[in-house]
Amino acid sequence: MEESDGTALILPGGGARAAYQVGALHALADMVKRGAPLPFPTVCGTSAGAINAATLAVHADDFRRGVARLMRWWLRVQVRDVYRADLATLSRHGMRWLADLLGGRPGPDDAAAMLDNSPLGHLLRDAVDFSRLDDRLRDGTLHALSVNATSYTTGFAITFFAGQPEIAPWRRMRREGRRTALGHDHLLASSAIPFVFPAVSLEGDWYMDGSVRMLTPLAPALHLGARRIVVIAVGQFAGQRAAPDAHPGYPSFAQTAGHALSSIFLDNLGADLERLTQMNRLVDVLPPAKLARKGIRLAHVDAMMQAPSRDLGPLALAFADRLPAGVRTLLRGFGSVRGTGANLVSYLLFDRGFCRALLAEGYRDAMVRRDEIAAFLDGEAPQFLPLYSPAGA
Numbered sequence: 001m002e003e004s005d006g007t008a009l010i011l012p013g014g015g016a017r018a019a020y021q022v023g024a025l026h027a028l029a030d031m032v033k034r035g036a037p038l039p040f041p042t043v044c045g046t047s048a049g050a051i052n053a054a055t056l057a058v059h060a061d062d063f064r065r066g067v068a069r070l071m072r073w074w075l076r077v078q079v080r081d082v083y084r085a086d087l088a089t090l091s092r093h094g095m096r097w098l099a100d101l102l103g104g105r106p107g108p109d110d111a112a113a114m115l116d117n118s119p120l121g122h123l124l125r126d127a128v129d130f131s132r133l134d135d136r137l138r139d140g141t142l143h144a145l146s147v148n149a150t151s152y153t154t155g156f157a158i159t160f161f162a163g164q165p166e167i168a169p170w171r172r173m174r175r176e177g178r179r180t181a182l183g184h185d186h187l188l189a190s191s192a193i194p195f196v197f198p199a200v201s202l203e204g205d206w207y208m209d210g211s212v213r214m215l216t217p218l219a220p221a222l223h224l225g226a227r228r229i230v231v232i233a234v235g236q237f238a239g240q241r242a243a244p245d246a247h248p249g250y251p252s253f254a255q256t257a258g259h260a261l262s263s264i265f266l267d268n269l270g271a272d273l274e275r276l277t278q279m280n281r282l283v284d285v286l287p288p289a290k291l292a293r294k295g296i297r298l299a300h301v302d303a304m305m306q307a308p309s310r311d312l313g314p315l316a317l318a319f320a321d322r323l324p325a326g327v328r329t330l331l332r333g334f335g336s337v338r339g340t341g342a343n344l345v346s347y348l349l350f351d352r353g354f355c356r357a358l359l360a361e362g363y364r365d366a367m368v369r370r371d372e373i374a375a376f377l378d379g380e381a382p383q384f385l386p387l388y389s390p391a392g393a
Contacts, residue, residue, distance in 0.1 A: 007377065008226030009040035009056070010218065012269055013047020013191070013211045014234030015347030017312055019074045019355040021052050021232040022067070023362020024306050029067040030367075031374055038063045039377055041143035042163075042224045046210040046217065049234075050147045050190040051124065054182070057145035058132040073127055074355045081123050082350045083115040083197070085324035113198035115348075120191070124184045133162055133182065144224040147182060148210025148217075149189040152199055157213040159220040160186050170223050174213065177223050196348070211268070218272045218303070227299060230376070231273070232362075233307040235266045276303055304376045309365045312358065316346035319354040 011021050032039060038060040045053025052070055059066030079085050136142035144163030151158055157175040161167070162182045170177040180186070180203070189200035189207035199206040211217075221229055283291075283298050291298055320328065320342075327348070346354075366373065 006227040007040050008042035008044060008221035008229050010221055010229060010231045011045045011049030011053045012217060012233060013049050013209060015048055016350045016354065017234035017346055017358065018048035018052055019358035020234050020308060020362040021049060022070045022074050023359035024232050024366040025067050026071060027363045027366035028373065029064045032063055034064060036063055037061055037141040038066065040230065042221060042226050044146045044221045046148040046214065047191045050187050053145060054128050054187060057142055058129055058136060060136040060142040061139060074359060075352065077350050077355060078352060079324055079327060079350050080119060082120045083117040084119060085327045114196050117197045121184065121188055124187055128184065130183050137164065145182060146220045146224060147186045147190050148214050148220065149207040150210055150212040152206040152208060155213055161224065163224060167224055177220060215268050216272050217269050218276060222301065227301055229301060229303040231305040233269060233305055236308060236311055273303065273305065276301060306366055308361060313342035313346050315357060316349050316354060317342050319349060319351050320345050322351045322353055323349065
């Protein structure tokens, strides 16, 4: 695979499931020469995907080294590295969370949060060296890095980006692209899942997870100049199937929360990919000169998506007993150990065993499509648009 100047990598959110992305990236790294630069000059990340994106970007001069750093991070991560799991903290946050929900305390600085993720801030400062970012932009191995967050004040989806000088900021309906000096607080803001993790103060505003209002998750990559896109998703798009002998009871809190998080992390991405497919069909049948005369700027955008070949929720249940006792009790009370309630566990299960399983899943799924992926990244012109992996969505 050779470097493609117009290719972007999009890494959406998904909590602990983002380890799957790194497994897939490990497979891609095995396809390139040692010492080769990042084959995606533009990298766009949201929520936990933003952590992966930033790590790749600061090591854009050596793709394998960036992936190796991510592999080490996800192989070592523990719940206590991401959020405080001691019983005293969980009880204090749980009581405040309940009081906030019932009392309606005003202001985003008092927004209810189930968990204290202050350890994640310390972990990110040790793991991601943002001082390397300007070097990668100067040496041309990186075109742009973007991180998505959502403003509590305006409801706008804000794309914070660092990139080459020719990239212009943008403003559209309820979304904005803003050039900035990216740092660890942007990663914390992007991964502040509402009600789960606290809001983050950044550049004079308060922010939550970037997936919440990002209705067009492919748009930042296009604004940054990409015309070929690779997306590594962390969930299936066909929905879940109930067991033939299942007798569903009333949905638990965990089922509700799990579906809400899946909607945040997956639904907008799936809808945007469908819109892109239809737009490509339109562009392919209309003469470019005719579109240009009418002032319509449209171009074919080749897109490829890698997604899990099986539901990751049930996989999490095999490792749920490895959670700290306080977290396990909390999630069991929410009904997170059965049915689709397992989705909530899978987003919060920053456990080495579960992450290793996700790394293996991502690697295996990507290697099944090795020839397709290599052909896509090597292609000089759009040839196909395989939006879904064969066994996936």
